[in-house]
Amino acid sequence: MNIFVTGGAGFIGSHLVDQLIQDGHAVTVYDDLSSGKQEFIEHHLDNNNFTFIHADLVDTKKLIESLQGHDVVYHIAANPDVRLGAQQPVIAKKDMLAIYNLLDTMRRHDIKQIIFSSSSTVYGETPPQPLPENYGPLLPISVYGAAKLAAEGMISSFCHTFDMQGWIFRFANIVGERGTHGVIVDFIKKLRNDPKHLEILGDGKQKKPYLYVKDCVDAMLFGCQHAQDQINVLNLGCDTATQVTRIAEIVVEEMGLNDVTFSYTGGTRGWKGDVPYFQLDTTKMKKLGWTATYLSDDAVRETTKVLLDTNL
Secondary structure: OEEEEEOOOOHHHHHHHHHHHHOOOEEEEEEOOOOOOHHHOHHHOOOOOEEEEEOOOOOHHHHHHHHOOOOEEEEOOOOOOOOHHHHOOHHHHHHHHHHHHHHHHHHHHOOOEEEEEEEHHHHEOOOOOEEOOOOOOOEOOOHHHHHHHHHHHHHHHHHHHOOOEEEEEEEOEEEOOOOOOOHHHHHHHHHHHOOOEEEEOOOOOOEEOEEEHHHHHHHHHHHHHHOOOOEEEEEEOOOOOEEHHHHHHHHHHHOOOOOOEEEEOOOOOOOOOOOOEOEEOOHHHHHHOOOOOOOHHHHHHHHHHHHHOOOO
16 A cells, blocks of 8 residues: 655654554655654665655645555644644644645545544543543644644545545554653753752643553554544543653653652643643544553653653
8 A cells, every 4th residue: 555644754653654664555754854853764765665755735736746646644744742832823824734735635636545643632621531532512722732623624524525534543642762842851851951850840730641652553553444434533542641740750760860859830731731631531442442552651651761762
């Protein structure tokens, strides 16, 4: 199968590409490298089944030229950092234009299947309960979440109007090897700079599920094989969650540090648009036959170990 992966040089996208190549598919990565890194995919550059196109999804002419001849699209490209939307909300405009360009180009080339990396942020501020996929109304509190929800709507509309099929995966917090931002990365950087003190955003009680990146990729591929509605909306997560202070403790333990003082900036959230607590209901994926390998704390610990061996 000829597979087109937008954002394939990024954190999640590059792990997806690794697995698709291993499974014997021909893969084209289309990435502007604004957040992705070519080093994440350089081990594929000599593979005849791999093509890398350094380009932007807002470049309609290049996209039309590049997408022709593919069977399916994985749309992973987007602003990867929820916090960035508060400083640069224009990023959402680009993400929404990108999904329109992609879907319209698929329509032109009669490509019928799209897989999208959405986010738990589409749910917004929610009650303290596991969230099923039919929870609503969906009212995001971050610009990032709003862009993801807009993309979901655009995918649904194109699938129904032009007889396409879509898979929308709402991710928990994804962590693991090649991670470039997020709480674990932040804590490691801070503690390398000052091994005796760690500033934690908010009150440290924020609690969320953390899903290991290889579990995420495995779940996406499994979901595509086993869910066959026209529009398939699936939560990807694990059944446990981890408090921010517990993440700090795990990082301190794995770094072998002692007598580290934690301080807190205060408030219930770490930044504008931060959802302090959520838990995804993963019943639909379980009924299909998939569950996560790592619990949330274990995903955090494994991520800390692999990231400590890198130059962040």
